[in-house]
Amino acid sequence: MIPIDHLLGFIEEDAPWGDVTSDAVIPDVVCRAEVHAKAAGTIAGLAEARALFEHYGVAVRQRIADGKSVSPGEALLELEGSAKAILLVERTALNIIGRMSGIATKTRSCVETVRTVSPHVRVAATRKTCPGLRVLDKKAVELGGGDPHRFTLSDMVLIKDNHLAVVPLPEAIRKARAGSLYRTIEVEVESPGDAVLAAEAGADIVLLDNMSPAEVRGAILALEEVGLRQQIIVEVSGGVTGATLAAYAGTGADAVSMGALTHSVENFDVSLTILKGVQSFRLE
Known part of the structure; x- marks a missing residue:
């Protein structure tokens, strides 16, 4: 409440x-x-x-x-x-x-779309919420059957492209892990090679950003080829819409996050x- x-x-x-x-x-x-x-x-x-x-x-x-x-x-x-x-x-x-x-209605519709393709894929929100209303927006996502994802910047480590513009990917993960053993570390990547690099460096979650469904499948295959797929969660994000959601749900990813759940209500x-x-x- x-x-x-x-x-x-x-x-x-x-x-x-x-x-x-x-x-x-x-x-x-x-x-x-x-x-x-x-x-x-x-x-x-x-x-x-x-x-x-x-x-x-x-x-x-x-x-x-x-x-x-x-x-x-x-x-x-x-x-x-x-x-x-x-x-x-x-x-x-x-x-x-x-x-x-x-x-909640939009989230439920997206969850039902995903379940027809792959019942185990989670539909997640993002931090693209209205300032001052995040706690309500995230609760609504949960009531619609979605995953709220992180509520704040304080909840978990999510290393994004602007972080990696300053610090190399392996070093960023090493520093994040040194800061605490008890925080989940997620890394945003834009290529299969960087997905493997992030997994090898110890990321818990790899966020495949702005990739096509075919590119997502390629990144997951690359993780499988080096034996790292089972130890990492794969999240897909970046411009996912109702029209493309089913395609992304069928790639083998574990979660699809959608800013559209809350930024265009x-x-x-x-x-x-x-x-x-x-x-x-x-x-x-």
Whole structure:
């Protein structure tokens, strides 16, 4: 669960001096409302929306768990409480659900595509997330069945091309290993020869960057020929799209990472409607 203080920061951004519209025109009354899906997909963000509503004293009945498939018109949350509180949280909650569900839905689609080709290949996210929203974006990937990959630069060593422009590949791996025995070391390479060099130098993961599916198969074959394939994880990344995902999944790689899961989010449509003249669900 995302810390409530993190979520409250979104309310502070949206209403730094309160909701002047509701404060001016809405009486201090209790009402009921419902949040509905307006599209089909994988739902996410309900736990965060619920936490926000409950923080402001609104009773919430969650109709479905995060990570489940939903249909257009399906009820997601039932709310009961102060009309002002519901309207204060409304847009922030819907934005969270919409973004997280969009990511989860896209991730689930990609995971299902990969499973038809190779059930063991993992679909992973990258650090191409919206600043301030990474924890939500990564959670949404997990709810969609994907792997979040590293959350921060502090999590693991990932030696990329700009590192290798300064330090030679074997030396970079040696220095990373000397720094700690307990950190995973991944190295980004762009040729079969460098993939072998990285594996020979002691990398745990080789990231084959911006290679075609044929080039990925060639790199994996090169690792097999020197007897290093089984001791290393092979990840593919760089411009992978829905159109090319199946081809990459069939190369023999262990994981395919996609910035598109989080850097180009298609919002999942949800709505909140205040109900009139209905019985309290807390009395049912």
